[in-house]
Amino acid sequence: MYDLVIKGGFVLDPLQDINEVMDVAISGGKIVDVLRGVNIEGAKHVVDGSGLLVTPGLVDIHVHCSYNVAHLSVDPEFSCLAKGSTTVLDAGTTGHLNFLGFRKYVIDRCRTRILALLNIESLGMIEAHHKEEWPKLITDYEELFINIQETLEVIRAHQDIIVGIKWAHHTPKGLSLARKAADEAKCVLMAENHYEPETVKCLKKGDIVTHTFHAHKPSLKRSPHDGLLDEEGNVQHEFYDAIKRGVILDVGHGAGSFSWHVAEKAFEQGIKPDTISTDLHMGSFNGPAFDMPTTMSKFLVLGMPLYDVVKASTITPAKVLGKQDEIGNLQPGASADLALFKLEEGKFVFTDVYEDRRVGRQRLNIRRVIRGGEIII
Ligand SMILES: [Zn+2]
Numbered sequence: 001m002y003d004l005v006i007k008g009g010f011v012l013d014p015l016q017d018i019n020e021v022m023d024v025a026i027s028g029g030k031i032v033d034v035l036r037g038v039n040i041e042g043a044k045h046v047v048d049g050s051g052l053l054v055t056p057g058l059v060d061i062h063v064h065c066s067y068n069v070a071h072l073s074v075d076p077e078f079s080c081l082a083k084g085s086t087t088v089l090d091a092g093t094t095g096h097l098n099f100l101g102f103r104k105y106v107i108d109r110c111r112t113r114i115l116a117l118l119n120i121e122s123l124g125m126i127e128a129h130h131k132e133e134w135p136k137l138i139t140d141y142e143e144l145f146i147n148i149q150e151t152l153e154v155i156r157a158h159q160d161i162i163v164g165i166k167w168a169h170h171t172p173k174g175l176s177l178a179r180k181a182a183d184e185a186k187c188v189l190m191a192e193n194h195y196e197p198e199t200v201k202c203l204k205k206g207d208i209v210t211h212t213f214h215a216h217k218p219s220l221k222r223s224p225h226d227g228l229l230d231e232e233g234n235v236q237h238e239f240y241d242a243i244k245r246g247v248i249l250d251v252g253h254g255a256g257s258f259s260w261h262v263a264e265k266a267f268e269q270g271i272k273p274d275t276i277s278t279d280l281h282m283g284s285f286n287g288p289a290f291d292m293p294t295t296m297s298k299f300l301v302l303g304m305p306l307y308d309v310v311k312a313s314t315i316t317p318a319k320v321l322g323k324q325d326e327i328g329n330l331q332p333g334a335s336a337d338l339a340l341f342k343l344e345e346g347k348f349v350f351t352d353v354y355e356d357r358r359v360g361r362q363r364l365n366i367r368r369v370i371r372g373g374e375i376i377i
Contacts, residue, residue: 002043003027003373009049009340013056014311015329024054026336029373034330045375049340052367055310057086057337058292059317059328062190062210062252062277065114066093066102070126072281079280081112082377083291084339084366087318087327088112091190091210091252091279092119092166096147096154098126099162107161111371113337115321117166117190118155120178121145125169146174148181155185163321164188164208175202182207188320190250193227193257197238205246208320212249212273213266215259215354228266235269243271248320251299253289253353254279258298260352267302275320276312288353293341293364298350301360306343340368 004026011022011034023038024031040046063085065076070093074080080088094102099118107114119125122145155162164187167178172195179202182189190208191199194216200209216226230236243249251258251273266272276296278289289295292313299309318328326335341364348363369376 004045005040005043006047006049009052009054011054013330015315026373031334053341056314058084058313059087060085061089061317062091062279063088064093064281069101074285076112079285086337086371090116092117094124095119095122096150097122117164119166167191197236200242203247208248208250210250210252211257213263214257215262248274250275252279255283260356275317297363336373338370
């Protein structure tokens, strides 16, 4: 007797290496069985999965969803959960001074599972307002608004939600303080892909470099090689060293951080993302990132196999968060979080942040989302 059965879908669960038509049985908000021919007699609900791709609920490890607390944030229920992301990691939208509001008014009220990185800056990203030019308020000051002790205290008080620290939008001085705080808290550090190769050299096993495939021009404020590639278009060797150390390469598409040219150059040289993420915020959710299915589809265009795309959007990010027993997979006992897609065939145009276009033959289109055994859409 099950609460819910997803019948006859094409199940793709990289953790268990399942890649075939199966039924998924759910009870008490957990996965109970993944096998052929589940007996649906007496099941409370049956969802017809035929013709659909069934994956674990997506785990998007770079979003901004401190909705109505910080201007740049999207509503996680519509922009993430309804698009298949049953778990998201808010990437430092708030700092130690305003995290509590995020928790109380958003995280604790949402059906989306929200984890967070605490910004090393005390107020997070409140400076990022869609009506203003990008930040003059905090980041141009020599004196940063950072308090390591207070940051550590908030991390300790919210260990169930906060998994690490984010460094973004400011100078290398902030990075060294973020490194210090992450070491003291023994947590993950996520850094933006700027001031390279110095930034990636600071990262340790399990840390994350995000915006891997941006093509920002070097500026006076940043190093001559601002991102992944050097002036000749070669991957800077420090990135290979980082991969060997176990540093995670994350997409973080956003409004300014995904270039077809850079991604193609990277793929040619054997560099692929460990984790696919959207960097969803007010400036990216109406395009060019849109949502996880669109961002994942772009990696199909780059020639990444569907299996690897799903892996980089489910179990790998779940492991980065240390939550692989609970999410990112369909093993019995895991949370019953699932995404059901139509894998459409045709000609689809995908645009990067520079309005450069590529045509893909496949597109992931979300059809159903289940979170903790509850049918969301
Ligand atoms: Zn971001």
